[in-house]
Amino acid sequence: MLLHLPTSVSEAQECMAQGAVPIGGATLVWATWQRDGFPEQAVSLRNVPEANVMGREVLGAAVVLNRIDGRVPEVLSRAAATVGTGAVRRTATVGGNLVGSTLRCLLPAALVLDARARVLEPDRTYETDLAEVLAKNHLLLSLRWREPVASGYLKLPGEAGGPPPLVVAAAVHADSEERSRLRVAVRDGYEVLSESTAYDADPEQVLRALARTAVGALHATARGAVRRQVTDVLARAADR
Structure with a gap:
């Protein structure tokens, strides 16, 4: 397998045009390739500057999870810190977790940030929503969002060999x-x-509004986790 390491968006597009397969951090695809066979060409965005940005309102797809820190909102940094083991976080990338994984541990955080995705195609880059990225398995270049007033992330303990642990993410945004x-x-x-509702300093009023959405149909454990996380985030938003 020939691994391309482009240093610009245009070089990455040339690799895609030649049929190179995105590799991300290879934490998920490697075992599949060992079983099913390796592609002739692969491409990594690890050296592309636009895929390595990180700030209060932007995160590149090639950023490995253990690099994500307080420069991004709390909901996103905490989500990254709970993915897998330390060894996994030193290799797994934002793009690989969101697009290449069925677990998509970062997805709840990205949804509550109302993040938009910059995606890469052989002949262009453009911005779209996360639903399109996931449906079409786009090559993700970066995420962008407006910084929230407050945010938080809760991940319940999971059972070994069981389903993925329950996750609740929440964020308060001020609109225009x-x-x-x-x-x-x-x-x-x-x-x-994912659901949204008007902000109110009274968590009971907000929780009643959420209960009228799909959140209200969740099982008791999930509803309890939502109550805990929403109450915490609303309290911190009120203090700002």
């Missing part, structure tokens, strides 16, 4: 009219749902 909105995302098994 100075009103605020709460976004919540829940990963229950392999399914992820």
Whole structure:
């Protein structure tokens, strides 16, 4: 297998045009390739500057998870810190986790940030929503969002060999009219749902509104985790 390491977006596009397969951090695809056979060409974005950015409102797809720190919102840094083992986090990338993994541990955090994706095609780059990225397995270049007022991430303990642990992410955003909105995302098994409602300092009012959405149909453990996380994030938003 020939591994391409382009240093620019244009070079990466040339590799894609030649049929190179995105490799990410290779934590997931390597075992599959060992079983099914390796592609002739692969491409990594690890040396592409646009895929390595990190800040309060941007995160590159080639950033490995153990590099994600307080420069990004809390919901995203905590999500990255809970993925797999230390060895996995030193290799796995943002793009690989979101697009190449069925677990998609970073997805709830990205959803509550209302993140937009910059994707790479052989002849262009463009911005789209996460739903399109996941549906079409786009090559992710970076994520962008507006910094939230407050955010948080809760991951319950999981059973060895069992389904993925329950995850609840939440974030409060101020919109252009100075009103605020709460976004919540829940990963229950392999399914992820997201909902939003108007912000209110009273968590009971917000929770009643969420109960009228798909969140209200979750099982008792999930609803309890949502209550805990929403209450915490609303309290911190009120202090700012």
